[in-house]
Amino acid sequence: xxxxxxxxxxxxxxxxxxSLPSMLNAFRAGTVVAILAAIxxxxxxxxxxxxxxxxxxxxxxxxxxxxxxxxxxxxYGYFAFCLVAALVIALARSRSAMRVxxxxxxxxxxNAFALAAGLLFIALYKGYLNGTTDLLFGSVLGITVGQVVxxxxxxxxxxxxxxxxGRPLLFASVDSALARSRGVPTRALDIAFLVLLGITxxxxxxxxxxxxxxxxxxxxxxxxxxxxxxxxxxLVISVGLALATVWLALTGTFFSSYPVGFWLTTIxxxxxxxxxxxxxxxx
Numbered sequence: 001x002x003x004x005x006x007x008x009x010x011x012x013x014x015x016x017x018x019s020l021p022s023m024l025n026a027f028r029a030g031t032v033v034a035i036l037a038a039i040x041x042x043x044x045x046x047x048x049x050x051x052x053x054x055x056x057x058x059x060x061x062x063x064x065x066x067x068x069x070x071x072x073x074x075x076y077g078y079f080a081f082c083l084v085a086a087l088v089i090a091l092a093r094s095r096s097a098m099r100v101x102x103x104x105x106x107x108x109x110x111n112a113f114a115l116a117a118g119l120l121f122i123a124l125y126k127g128y129l130n131g132t133t134d135l136l137f138g139s140v141l142g143i144t145v146g147q148v149v150x151x152x153x154x155x156x157x158x159x160x161x162x163x164x165x166g167r168p169l170l171f172a173s174v175d176s177a178l179a180r181s182r183g184v185p186t187r188a189l190d191i192a193f194l195v196l197l198g199i200t201x202x203x204x205x206x207x208x209x210x211x212x213x214x215x216x217x218x219x220x221x222x223x224x225x226x227x228x229x230x231x232x233x234x235l236v237i238s239v240g241l242a243l244a245t246v247w248l249a250l251t252g253t254f255f256s257s258y259p260v261g262f263w264l265t266t267i268x269x270x271x272x273x274x275x276x277x278x279x280x281x282x283x
Contacts, residue, residue, distance in 0.1 A: 013255070017251065017254050017255075022142075022143070023250070023254060025143045025144065025145060025147075025148055026143055026207075026250055027247070027250055028143075028148045029143045029147065029148050029151055029206075029207050030207060030246040030247070030249075030250055031243065031246065031247075032148070032151045032152055032155050033151065033155070033203060033204040033206075033207050033208070033216070033246070034216065034220075034239070034242035034243045034245070034246040035155065035159075035239055035242065035243070036155040036158060036159065036200055036203060036204065037200060037204050037213070037216040037217050037220070037242055038216075038220045038221065038235075038238040038239040038241070038242035038243075039159065039162065039235060039238070039239065040158065040162065040196060040197055040200040040217070041053070041200075041216070041217035041218055041220065041221040041238065041242075042221040042224065042225075042234060042235050042238045043162070043169060043170070043173065043193065044197060044217060044218070044221065045218060045221040045222050045225060046170070046173045046174070046221075046225075047173040047193070049193075049194075049197070050214075050218055051104065051107050051108075052089055052107050052194065052197070053197060053201065053214060053217050053218065054111070054214045054218075055085065055089070055107050055108075055110050055111040055114065056082050056085055056086060056089075056197060056198050056201040057201050057205065057213040057214045057217070058111055058114045058115060059081050059082055059085040059110065059111075059114040059201075060077075060078045060081065060082055060201060060202060060205040060213065061114065061115075061118040062077075062081060062114050062115075062117035062118035062120075062121055063077035063078050063079075063080055063081025063082060063202075064077045064078055064205070065077070065117075065118050065121035065122050065125070066081070066117070066121045068121070068125060069121045069124055069125045074206070075147075075150070075202070075206055078201075078202035078203075078205050078206060079199065079202040081114075081202075082198040082199070082201050082202040082205075083195065083198045083199065083202070085110055085114065085198060086194040086195050086197060086198030087191075087194070087195065087198075088106075088110060089106060089107055089110060089194055090190060090191040090194040090195070091191070092106045143206075143207065147206065151203055151206070151207075154199065154203050155203065157199075158196050158199055158200055158203075161192070161196060162196060165189060165192055165193070168184045168185075168189060169189050169192075169193060170231060171184055172184050172186045172189050172190075200217070201213055201217070204216055204217070208261070208264065212261045212264055212265065215264060215265045215268050215269075216242060216245070216246070216264065216268065219241075219245075219265075219268035219269060219271070219272050220238045220239075220241035220242040220245060220268060220271070221234075221238045222272060223237075223238070223241050223268075223271050223272045223275045224237035224238040224241060224275075226272070226275040226276050226278075226279050227275050227278070227279070241268075241271050244267075244271075245264060245267045245268045245271065246264070248263065248267050249263035249264040249267055250263075252267075
């Protein structure tokens with residue numbers, strides 16, 4: 001892993017890469033989280049809740065640090081803290097005329113508290129916490145078959161729930177006032193989506209780490225919206241970009257000395273720059 005010789009025979013290179021169980025599990029897990037992050041992230045960008053998504057990704061760090069301090073599985077920390085933070089943000093959202101500013105203040109408060117809590121748990125841990133970098137930036141080599149199965153189950157649950165509420169959620173995202181007047185339960189949908197977003201962040205963080213999950217949530221979705229405004233086509237493009245980003249990032253990591261986080265963010269940002277440039281040229 002890292003610095004393997006790249007040849008002109010692409011098929012042999014892929015066989016070499018996938019001959020390692022750790023890389024095979026990384027590709028399996030990466031595929032699952034890419035699909036989930038792309039779909040949920042598309043709704044997140046449409047609903048203009050990117051700041052909330054970023055905050056939930058930050059919350060994953062103290063959750064994982066707390067799990068290490070308590071001696072339990074890191075996944076429990078990710079899910080517990082992300083779900084609680086999602087509920088806090090959802091229930092504290094303001095209905096006033098200054099909704100955007102009030103919501104930003106609530107999300108920013110949760111963000112700051114999460115960072116402080118993460119530093120606290122690291123300070124309280126008396127042992128040698130050599131996995132801090134993994135908590136922040138992920139560790140693709142440590143993924144097991146059991147974790148892959150758990151990721152698949154969680155992703156299926158989230159995607160099924162999103163499919164059930166998808167149409168009214170899109171209506172409420174585009175025009176919440178009109179949706180509310182037509183009897184759409186916008187408040188319940190808001191809470192439900194933030195919970196699904198929290199679960200998604202907790203799942204993706206297990207692969208990308210707490211700091212890089214937002215790149216996979218936001219960039220493919222934002223890139224697809226540079227190319228099309230159609231919901232169905234946008235979701236397909238978002239998933240395709242996320243899969244390409246993860247697969248290319250893992251391949252780049254295997255055949256170079258650079259970490260997966262560098263490749264992940266660079267490739268995702270590169271796709272966005274290309275899409276934005278293409279849109280300007282077309283206009």
